[in-house]
Every structure is written in structure tokens, then in C-alpha cells.
Amino acid sequence: MELNQLKIGENIAALRKAKGLTQEQLAAQLGISAPAVSKWETNASCPDIALLCPLARALGTNVDTLLQFEETLSDQEVVEQINAIIQTAMQQGCPAAEEKLQELLHRYPHCAALQFNAAAAYDTFQMFSPEIPSLWKSRKKALLEELRASGSSAYWQSATIQLASLALLDGDPEQCAALLRELPEHVGDPTSIWALYYLKKDQPEEALKLIQKQLYKLVNQTQTCLVSLMNPKLMSRPGQLLHLCQAYRAVSQTFGLADMSDAPMMEAYLQIGEFQQAADCFARYVDIALGPVTFPDEELFSPGLTYKKQEGFQATTQPLRRLLQQSITTEEKYRPLFEYPVFTQALEKLKASV
Numbered sequence: 064m065e066l067n068q069l070k071i072g073e074n075i076a077a078l079r080k081a082k083g084l085t086q087e088q089l090a091a092q093l094g095i096s097a098p099a100v101s102k103w104e105t106n107a108s109c110p111d112i113a114l115l116c117p118l119a120r121a122l123g124t125n126v127d128t129l130l131q132f133e134e135t136l137s138d139q140e141v142v143e144q145i146n147a148i149i150q151t152a153m154q155q156g157c158p159a160a161e162e163k164l165q166e167l168l169h170r171y172p173h174c175a176a177l178q179f180n181a182a183a184a185y186d187t188f189q190m191f192s193p194e195i196p197s198l199w200k201s202r203k204k205a206l207l208e209e210l211r212a213s214g215s216s217a218y219w220q221s222a223t224i225q226l227a228s229l230a231l232l233d234g235d236p237e238q239c240a241a242l243l244r245e246l247p248e249h250v251g252d253p254t255s256i257w258a259l260y261y262l263k264k265d266q267p268e269e270a271l272k273l274i275q276k277q278l279y280k281l282v283n284q285t286q287t288c289l290v291s292l293m294n295p296k297l298m299s300r301p302g303q304l305l306h307l308c309q310a311y312r313a314v315s316q317t318f319g320l321a322d323m324s325d326a327p328m329m330e331a332y333l334q335i336g337e338f339q340q341a342a343d344c345f346a347r348y349v350d351i352a353l354g355p356v357t358f359p360d361e362e363l364f365s366p367g368l369t370y371k372k373q374e375g376f377q378a379t380t381q382p383l384r385r386l387l388q389q390s391i392t393t394e395e396k397y398r399p400l401f402e403y404p405v406f407t408q409a410l411e412k413l414k415a416s417v
Contacts, residue, residue: 071130072106078122078129079104081138082217083257092121123217125173141176149187153376157192160184161202168206175215182206182225190380204229220246252277272368279364282318286311293327304331319360321378323351338399342406345391349409352379352387353416377416385417 079089079100086100093100093114102108110118119129128135136144144167152160164181171177185203189196207229210222227242254277261270289311291297298304308328315322325348332341356376358366366372379387391397391410400406 071109072104074129075100075110075118075122076104078124082121082123084121089121093117120214120216123175123215125213128173135174136171136177138176141174141180144177145180145184148184152188152191157188161188173213175210175213175218178206178210179218179221182210182222191382200229200232272365275364275368279359279370282314282320285314286320289314290327301331301334304328304334318363319358321351321357323348325351333396333400339403342400342403342409345400346405346409349413352377352384353412354378381417384413388413388417 079086084092086104087097090097090100095114099108103110115126115129119126122129148160148164148167151163164184167177168181182203185199185206189199192199204226207222207226210218211226213219215222223242223245227239230236230238230242254273258270258274261267261273289307293304293307298307304327308324308331311327312322312324314320315324325344329341329344329348332338332344354377355374356378358372359370364370388410391413
């Protein structure tokens with residue numbers, strides 16, 4: 064079959080738009096004219112064979128997918144499929160969900176978006192079923208290594224960062240450092256420029272989507288940085304830890320995100336012997352853990368764009384609550400808190416939930 068018999072124009076156009084590229088930008092990357100790209104997308108002509116690999120790379124895909132020799136999923140379809148699998152994990156357990164996930168991966172073996180989201184699904188499995196973390200971790204690692212090997216421009220950097228984190232957890236700091244050194248040191252953020260571009264094109268809804276996604280990402284990164292600073296090797300004084308907890312709480316409340324700051328705050332109060340305050344923190348933490356899932360401020364983040372709104376679920380899973388209960392009841396440092404009714408009442412509520 065000759066290339067001109069393959070109707071790949073629609074595929075090129077869809078992949079280009081998904082990457083946020085104009086015809087002119089794609090043409091510049093390939094060293095050709097914008098009208099040439101336009102002719103491809105209308106099936107008036109086809110790319111030269113020598114351009115197929117550079118074109119696939121520019122579009123964040125591979126030649127097989129570009130030529131539609133294999134089935135693939137859109138980003139929206141991937142999200143829908145993964146959400147359905149998470150629902151299965153909640154309702155039927157992780158083994159049933161993982162079986163569905165494996166079936167999906169076998170059906171679409173080169174769908175980078177699916178591999179990336181499937182790796183994240185294994186993190187969710189570990190929350191629901193922490194008793195077999197090595198299985199979930201090994202399968203997540205295999206998916207991330209596939210993504211790196213594929214050279215997918217959309218996911219290579221994220222896959223590298225996650226593999227570095229796994230190497231550290233596996234006790235291999237040198238492998239972690241080697242992976243991190245592969246990342247570019249300086250990467251600019253084009254969000255504001257793209258937003259101005261969309262406004263100039265009279266597409267405010269596209270500008271809004273872009274900014275909301277970036278804001279959601281940055282707020283989550285801020286929370287992650289604050290949690291990292293709570294490491295005793297970085298902030299050893301209880302006063303510093305309390306200040307970090309207050310900053311974390313302020314960020315969470317400002318943007319309507321889940322506030323779990325009472326857990327580290329309890330630890331800080333334990334360190335300075337303020338047991339009543341520590342007991343009060345534990346009671347608040349249990350109420351939040353047993354309460355409904357917190358959703359971000361809809362005035363700032365549109366549901367379905369930056370997160371999926373699902374009602375009827377508790378903020379924490381039963382296995383995590385069980386681990387918390389075991390820790391609280393067995394570790395010596397929590398012994399003084401058993402003298403306080405607010406603590407024992409909260410502990411009974413926690414026990415009843417598991």
C-alpha cells in the first residue's frame with residue numbers, strides 16, 4: 064500500500080491540535096512550508112517517507128500510530144477508561160481492576176497516554192491495597208520504562224522523574240541522580256504566552272483551560288514542596304514544623320484542596336509536650352479522614368478539566384485508615400494522648416471505620 068492511499072490527514076491534524084501546534088509551528092520543526100502541512104491534513108498530498116519519523120516525534124507519537132496501523136485512544140478516552148478502572152478497584156477490589164487495566168494495555172500497547180495514566184493507577188491500587196506494594200510498584204516501573212524507551216515527548220520527562228523517585232525508594236540514590244541529570248535544567252513556562260495567543264484569536268475558553276490546568280499543577284506542587292520541607296532533617300525545630308503546617312493549611316483552604324495538615328501538626332505538638340493540642344489535632348484529622356472527599360474551588364478550577372468530581376467517597380481508603388489505627392495504637396510516642404477524652408473518642412471512631 065502506498066502512502067498516498069492512506070488517509071492520514073485527519074490523524075496528523077488531530078495529533079497536531081492535541082499538541083497545541085499550529086500548522087506553521089509544525090512546518091518550522093520539520094523544515095518545510097505551512098502549505099505542505101495543510102495539504103497533508105486535507106489529504107491532497109502525503110508526507111515524504113523521510114519525514115515520517117521526524118513528523119511522528121514532533122507530534123509525540125510513533126510511525127505506526129501516525130499511519131493508523133494500530134488502534135489508539137484519545138486523551139479523553141484514556142481518562143474515562145482509567146476512571147472506570149478506579150471505580151472497579153473501589154467496588155470490586157484491586158485484583159479485578161488490575162485485570163481490566165492489563166486487558167486495556169494489551170489492546171493498546173503503544174498508547175503513551177494510557178501507559179502514563181496506568182502508572183498513576185498503580186499508585187491508587189497501593190492506596191486501596193497496600194499489603195502488596197511490591198507488585199504495584201514493579202508494574203508501575205515497567206510502564207514508566209516503556210514510556211522512556213518510546214521517547215514520547217509528552218511523557219518522557221514525567222516518566223524520568225517518577226523512575227528517579229522509585230530508584231530512591233529502592234535504595235539506589237546513584238541511579239536516581241543519573242536519571243535526574245538527564246532532565247533539562249532550564250525549561251520555560253509558555254502558559255502566559257499561549258493564553259495571550261488564545262485571547263488574540265478570540266478563544267478565551269482555551270486560554271481559561273490552559274491557565275486553570277497550570278494553576279492546579281502549581282498549587283499541587285506547592286503542597287508537595289511544603290510536605291517535603293516537613294522532613295525533620297530539613298526543619299528540625301517544632302516551631303518550624305508548625306509554621307509549615309499553617310502554610311500548608313492556608314494553601315489548602317485558599318484553593319479548596321484537601322487539608323491533611325493536622326497529622327504533621329499533631330507530631331509537632333507531641334515533640335514539645337503539648338499533648339492537649341496534639342489530641343485535638345488527631346480528632347480533627349480523623350473527622351477529615353472519615354469525611355467526604357474534598358473538591359477544589361470550582362470558581363478557580365473547572366470540574367472535569369483539572370479533576371474528576373465523584374461524590375459518595377470518603378477522603379481516605381479503608382486500608383489507609385487501618386494502617387493509621389495500627390500506628391496510633393502500637394507506637395509508644397502516642398501513649399500520653401490516651402489520657403485525653405477527645406483523643407480516645409476519635410480513636411474509637413477510627414476503629415469503627417475499619
